[in-house]
Each structure stands twice: as structure tokens, then as C-alpha cells.
Amino acid sequence: MSSPMPKGTPDEPPGLRTGTLTTADISFFVVSAAAPLTVMAGVAPVAILLGGIGAPVGYLLAGLTLTVFAVGFTTMSRHVRSAGAFYAYITRGLGRPIGIAAALVAMLGYNGMEIGVYGLLGSATSDTAAALGHDVPWLPVSLAGLLLIWYGGYRSIDFGAKLLGVLLVAETGILVLLAGGVLIDGGAHGLSLGGLAPEHVFTGGTAAVLACAFAAFTGFESTVIYRREAKDPERTIPRATYLAVAFLGLFYAFVVWTVIQAFGEDKVVQAAADDPGGLFFAAITTYVGAWAADLMHVLIVTSVLASLLAFHNAINRYTLSLSEEGVLPKTLGRIHPRHRSPYVAGAAQTVLGAVVVLAFALAGADPYQQLLLWVNTPGMLGLMVLQLLAALAVPFFFRKIDHREGLLRTVVAPVTAFVLLAGAIGLVAANIELFTAASTTVNTVLVSLVPAVFLLGLLLAYRLRRTRPEVYARFAAEPSEPSTEGTDPSCPHPTSSSSTPASATPSSPAPPPSPSMAE
DSSP: OOOOOOSSOTTSOOOOOTTOBOHHHHHHHHHHHHOHHHHHHHTHHHHHHHHGGGHHHHHHHHHHHHHHHHHHHHHHHTTOOOTTHHHHHHHHHHOHHHHHHHHHHHHHHHHHHHHTHHHHHHHHHHHHHHHTTOOOOHHHHHHHHHHHHHHHHHSOHHHHHHHHHHHHHHHHHHHHHHHHHHHHHTTTTSOOOGGGSHHHHSSTTHHHHHHHHHHTTTTGGGGGGGGGGBSSHHHHHHHHHHHHHHHHHHHHHHHHHHHHHHHOTTTHHHHHHHOGGGHHHHHHHHHTOHHHHHHHHHHHHHHHHHHHHHHHHHHHHHHHHHHHHTSSOGGGGOOOTTTOSOHHHHHHHHHHHHHHHHHHHHTTOOIIIIIIHHHHHHHHHHHHHHHHHHHHHHHHHHHHSOOOOOHIIIIIHHHHHHHHHHHHHHHHHHTTHHHHOOOHHHHHHHHHHHHHHHHHHHHHHHHHHHHOHHHHHHTTOOOSSOOOSOOOTTSOOGGGSOOOOTTOOTTSOOOSOOTTSOO
């Protein structure tokens, strides 16, 4: 599975393990980050409570919106080979200042999505232990999780892919078992599609359901982060993106529908109101058995671990890219000579996570209500803003280069996605109390973090342009080496308009900023 060491002199530093990840491997990373079992058992009951029996349609609508986004996003992925993922796409379309600001938002988003989940790991493990008759404090579990996830990121990327594959099959398998039990038994009053009727879909709670649904897809776009480690990325990246969003949309909608059938369309909302946290456990106990409910408790913990490892790997590669850009310290870009992993970036991220977890613990904060919800929420909003900017970047990018892509892919789909994503962000912001259970003051601070970090990024961009013009000029530039990834020669890369010469290296003096990226 592993590729040979990169060619070069003996003193040449090692690189990432190229040509390793298949479409399935990358899909495992993306779907694992979404934590399907945790999302279903923990959030879907709230969607049912707020949106009624039409809640499954919310997941379908969110999936369709993100599929439209993926059209332009994956089309652009054929032309942008930079490892910077979101910030590289945004830079190539909207210019360096916005791209650098987006890079900081990406760091906020991915770190927020991961670090907050250590609170969920602690609380979920405590709840699972309590259900099995044991008392386990949350903090030692969260700290042990930090070490475990650090080790998973320290090892090779194919090790992580195999581990996530096993964990993902287990957590989706228990949901399939629940759905199968309901379908075989026929539900509480027989199976019904009544919830799909317009009068049940478009209700007063629709906005809240859509907000919950969009949050459930967070991290699906991280496919492009693994471009350098993917086999045939021209095909692997788009396939993994579409596979991930299609699976999540259809699977979420199907599982929520089966749980509604388990209680009956006339009683499920009341059941969700009486015990939202126990809704899925009650359903699987009734239709499969108490042993399955115990197993589901355990698999929620492994689901959280899978999500943590997926986000940890994504953060490490963003950190690596920004280190290579010169924006972050060069030390963070070191690659392990054996495992070919960005191990220094992983260690730094683990230390940051430990500091945040310990700070919340010392403040006496609740691991779920505060560590998870307060840290996750700005992370979720940050990633949604990145999607919004990436959608906007697509048509601007294709205006700057010669290409043979169709109008549907380069204009219609990304503009439509931009409008839909703007609406989704508005829904989430308007219903932010669903995600935080906090006061208006706390909510205002959490929502304000994303624009504040974006503004800080703009200030950093202008400072880099003035004080370190060579770093600014190189930011998000295309790799200098010729592509061997099967690029269609009829579709020139934007390097044709870039000022970075083919012979340039990271240590070479940089030319003036490319005219393809706004000052």
C-alpha cells in the first residue's frame, strides 16, 4: 500500500505518503468526521421534536444543497493542485487577502469541531459507563482520548484509514440493525410515508430542522485536504466528495424516518419531548433487544473517537500547508521519516486541545453543555462560511483561466450553492440557541468569533504583503513541479497565469504577486 520514499538527495526531508488513499479511504475520513451515530442518537430527536414527522426531508434538502455545492467545488479541484484545500480555492478565486483570512477561519473551524468533541467523548463515556452500572469521571477520559487521537494521527495515513473504516462500519451497522428491526416488524402502526407530505415538511419548525440537518454534514468537504495522499486525485477526490454527501443525506433521512415509524407518526414527537436522549435507545430496545441498546452506547463512544481522528488528520494537513506557505512556523511542517505523517503539527494540535479541555475543567464547566456546544458552534459556523466563500470563488476562478468546463459547473451550480448556503448560515445563526443552550450574551460572542477571526486574517494578509512580500506572493501558489496526476492537457492549470516559475522552490525568492489573485 505504501509508496516508495520520495526521490532526491539523502538529506531531502521526507514528504507525505503519496498515492495511498482510495475513494473509499477518503470517504471513511469524511463520513467519520460527521459521526453518523452520534448525530442520529444525539441530534435527530431534537429535529423530530422541532420539525415533527417531516424532519427526514430536512436532511434530504441539506444533502441536495451540498451536492449542488460539490458540483463547482469538484470541478475546480481538477484545476487547483495546491494542498491548501479551502483557503487555496478561495485564494485562487477571490484573492490573497480573502484567502489568508479564510485560512485562519479554517483553523478555527476544524480546531473548534475537534476540540469541543473531547467534551462529548468524556460525557458519552460517562453516560455509557453509567448505563452499564459504573461511575467514570469525564476529564480522565477526555485526556486519554487526546493521547489516543494523537497516536492515530502520528501513525501513517493508511493506518488511520483502516481504523476509521472499521469504526465507521460498526457505527453505521448498529443504525442499520435498528432500521432493519423496525422495517421487519412494520413499525408501531405499519409503515407510512405521510411525513413526506408538504403540510408536514413546511411547518413552523422547518428552519430549525434545516439548521440541524446542515450541521450534520460538517466536514464533508475535507476530501480535497488529502489530495497529495490520494490515488489518482483527479478522479478520487470528486468521487469521494459525491459519495460522502450522498451517503450522509440518504442515510440520515432513512434512519430518522425509521425511528419515526418505530414510535408511530402520532406519538413520536411526544416521545422525543419526553426523553430526546433516550429516543434511539428505546427504539432499538423495543425492536432489537436490550443488548443492542448496550452496544449502541459503546458504539457512540467509538463514533466520537472516529470523528476526532478524522478532524485531527484534517487539522494536521491544514497546519502542514500553512507551515509550508510560511504563515505558520516551519517546524510545524516536519514530516515523520517513517510514518510520513505531519507529526509536529499533530503534537501541537494535541497540546492546544489539552489546554482548552483543562481550562474548561478548571472552570467547572459541563463537558457537554459548555465544552462541546460552546467550542463546536463557532467551528461549525466557520466551516459553513468556508463553504460559502468556496462556492463564490468558483465562478471568479473560471473567469480568469482558459478552460473547457461547462457553464452549469462553473457558474450556475456554484452561484446556486452560494445562495442556498447563505440561507443555511442564516438559519443556523437565527437558531443558534439550539446548538449552544446558552444565554444571548454567550451566543453573540460565539457567532462573532467567525467574523472576528476573518477580520484578523485580513489584517494578517496586509501585514504579510508589507513585511514579508515573498511569503504573500507565494501564498496558495500551485506546486512548482509538473503534475503527474493525469491532468487533462486541454484544461490548463491556473499556473498559466501565475507568476510562480516551474523551477521555483519554497526557498527561492518569490516573484511579484500573480495577477490572477487580487491584491
